Amino acid sequence: MALKKVDDLETQKSNKKFNRERITSDIPGLYGLIETFLRRFRTLSFGILLSPVILICTFSLGLATVPGIYLFTTVNSFTSAWPEVFHYVALGLSLSMGYFLFGVSLIFIAPTMNFLMPFRVKPWRGIWFSLPAIPWYVHNALTYIVRYSFLEFVTPTPLNILFYRMMGMKIGKGVVINTTNISDPALITLEDYVTIGGSAHIFAHYGQKGVLIISPVVIKKGANIGLKASIMGGVTIGEKALVKPHTVILPKQTVKDGEII
Numbered sequence: 663m664a665l666k667k668v669d670d671l672e673t674q675k676s677n678k679k680f681n682r683e684r685i686t687s688d689i690p691g692l693y694g695l696i697e698t699f700l701r702r703f704r705t706l707s708f709g710i711l712l713s714p715v716i717l718i719c720t721f722s723l724g725l726a727t728v729p730g731i732y733l734f735t736t737v738n739s740f741t742s743a744w745p746e747v748f749h750y751v752a753l754g755l756s757l758s759m760g761y762f763l764f765g766v767s768l769i770f771i772a773p774t775m776n777f778l779m780p781f782r783v784k785p786w787r788g789i790w791f792s793l794p795a796i797p798w799y800v801h802n803a804l805t806y807i808v809r810y811s812f813l814e815f816v817t818p819t820p821l822n823i824l825f826y827r828m829m830g831m832k833i834g835k836g837v838v839i840n841t842t843n844i845s846d847p848a849l850i851t852l853e854d855y856v857t858i859g860g861s862a863h864i865f866a867h868y869g870q871k872g873v874l875i876i877s878p879v880v881i882k883k884g885a886n887i888g889l890k891a892s893i894m895g896g897v898t899i900g901e902k903a904l905v906k907p908h909t910v911i912l913p914k915q916t917v918k919d920g921e922i923i
Contacts, residue, residue, distance in 0.1 A: 711796060715803050722775050723807060726768035730760025765812030769821060772804045773828030776848075783848050786876045790869075798867070798876055802845050805829060813842045826850075834883070846895075849876065853883040859907065863892040868913045877913070885917075 737756035741749045781797040788794065808825060816822050818840040827833050830848030836855040844850070846866035858864065864887070867876045877896035881887065885899045888907035893899065897911050900919035905911060909923060917923055 712799075715800055718775055718800065719803055719807050722768065722771050722804065723811075725771050726764045727760075729763040729767055730757075733760050733763060762815075765815065766821070768808050768812060769816075769825045770828070772808050773825065776801060776804045776829055783846065783876065785849065785878060787873060789872070790874045792874075795874055798846070798874075801829075801848060805845065805847060809842045809844075817842050846876065846879075849878045851878065851880045853881065853885075853901075855884045856881050857886045859887055859889040859891065861890045862887045863890075865893075866895045868895045870913075875913070882919070 734753065734756045737752050741752040744752065779797065779800055781800075783797045783801040784794070786794045786798075813822055813825065818838050822839055822842070823833060823837060826839065826844065826847045831844075832851040834852060834854035834856065837852050837857075839852070839858045840860045841858055841862045841864075843861060843863040844865070849866035850864060852858070858881075864879060864881075866879045867874065869875070875895055879893055879895065879897050881893070881899040882901040882903070884902040885904070887893060887899070887905045888909065890908050891905045892910045893905070894911060894913045896914040898916045899905065899911070900917050900921060902920050903917045904922045905917065906923065911917065911923070
């Protein structure tokens with residue numbers, strides 16, 4: 663109920679002009695005091711609020727290393743009496759296999775942590791230093807720890823599709839995602855038979871004049887996004903449309919059905 667009140671108030675603020683430098687919050691009660699502190703002492707409060715994000719990511723990474731550590735210690739114990747060269751070869755192989763066990767584990771652990779978070783990232787527009795921006799930070803932090811540690815090695819495969827689905831992305835059948843440059847997966851919809859080309863960028867947010875705008879992206883059935891193209895927040899790509907390689911689709915644009923751009 664408290665979070666809904668925060669969302670409603672922030673929606674009202676988004677429909678009227680507001681002071682981007684405003685220090686006080688419009689939210690009543692404890693949430694308003696927290697947001698006012700967040701804005702008044704930005705460096706300190708950001709550090710304080712970042713600490714739980716670091717703990718969540720550290721916990722996720724730590725859990726993901728458990729299978730690899732178990733494999734390494736088991737192999738080390740089993741091969742300790744082997745000739746030295748074979749012992750070290752076995753340890754090296756166990757470390758390599760442990761890394762892949764870590765990556766696959768993290769693909770499941772990060773979405774689980776995302777699911778367990780009490781707040782969900784939602785479409786929103788407002789000052790960066792606001793409470794509704796915090797779920798956005800956490801959601802993307804959990805996405806990025808997988809993206810920058812392992813996801814490249816399983817892209818494109820059904821495993822990366824599974825990861826994005828578990829993170830909340832709406833994905834139809836026959837979709838191919840040949841990129842890891844994706845932010846805000848919970849606010850992205852890919853309909854049936856969409857193809858996302860290599861190194862394309864898709865993100866459901868953008869910054870404008872000191873304001874953070876979080877806005878969904880919809881890519882409709884049969885559309886193709888070319889190599890290194892960029893799709894920004896608030897964009898809709900029509901059915902069977904083609905976005906050429908290196909093309910940038912700016913916020914709030916709509917590409918019509920069948921259009922080549």
